[in-house]
Amino acid sequence: MSATAGGYVVYDCDIGNDDAWGLLMLIKGERLFHKLSLTGQQFEGISSRRPYKILGITCVQGNTTVDNCAKNALRVLESVDRLDIPVYKGCTNPILPRTWTRERLFHGQDGFGDIPDLPEASNANTHKEHAVNMMYSFVCQYPKMVDFLLVGPLTNFAMCINMYGSDFLDKVGNIWIMGGNYR
Secondary structure (H helix, E strand, O other): OOOOOOOEEEEEEOOOHHHHHHHHHHHHHHHHHHHHHHHOOOOOOOOOOOOOEEEEEEEOOOOOOHHHHHHHHHHHHHHOOOOOOOEEEOOOOOOOOOOOOOOOOOOOOOOOOOOOOOOOOOHHHEEOOOHHHHHHHHHHHOOOOEEEEEOOOOHHHHHHHHHHOHHHHOOEEEEEEOOOOOO
16 A cells, blocks of 8 residues: 555545544544654554645535535534644535435434534635535646545546546546445
8 A cells, every 4th residue: 555645635525423533533644644754753554654734625415415514524623623624515416316315314414413512613614615626726736646535425526527537637646435335
């Protein structure tokens, strides 16, 4: 398994409980690898990893709505004092309309299990640019240096490919996808 391509990561998610934990681990890793790079320390199994910077969190409709996804991302960021990481709202619907009805929402309506009295997150920290445009902007700014961690529906990434084609894909570092299963 390779290290990050050049030190930049975009976390594309439909943030429910699972993606929240993934985001926390990504933030912890960012701090750890930065610290290791400053001290020259090496730990077995991670000595080849390079420091990375989280460029942004892009939200997609999936476990919950894009608005709830952005709120949940901001709740996580606020809980670890990392509101410096920008959050971008992306695609609000799948590329193809669903031909089936969801029978239950595993992560609840809000993506966080519908837990009452969760702290409200301010949407003021949500950036106005669309997530798909930001994905393209990031790879143009840092060609071959941006890795994408895609842990929700792949709609934002697919739309970026549809809009920008090989001009986008040729500039992408690594693509990491959390797969799923049926039944």
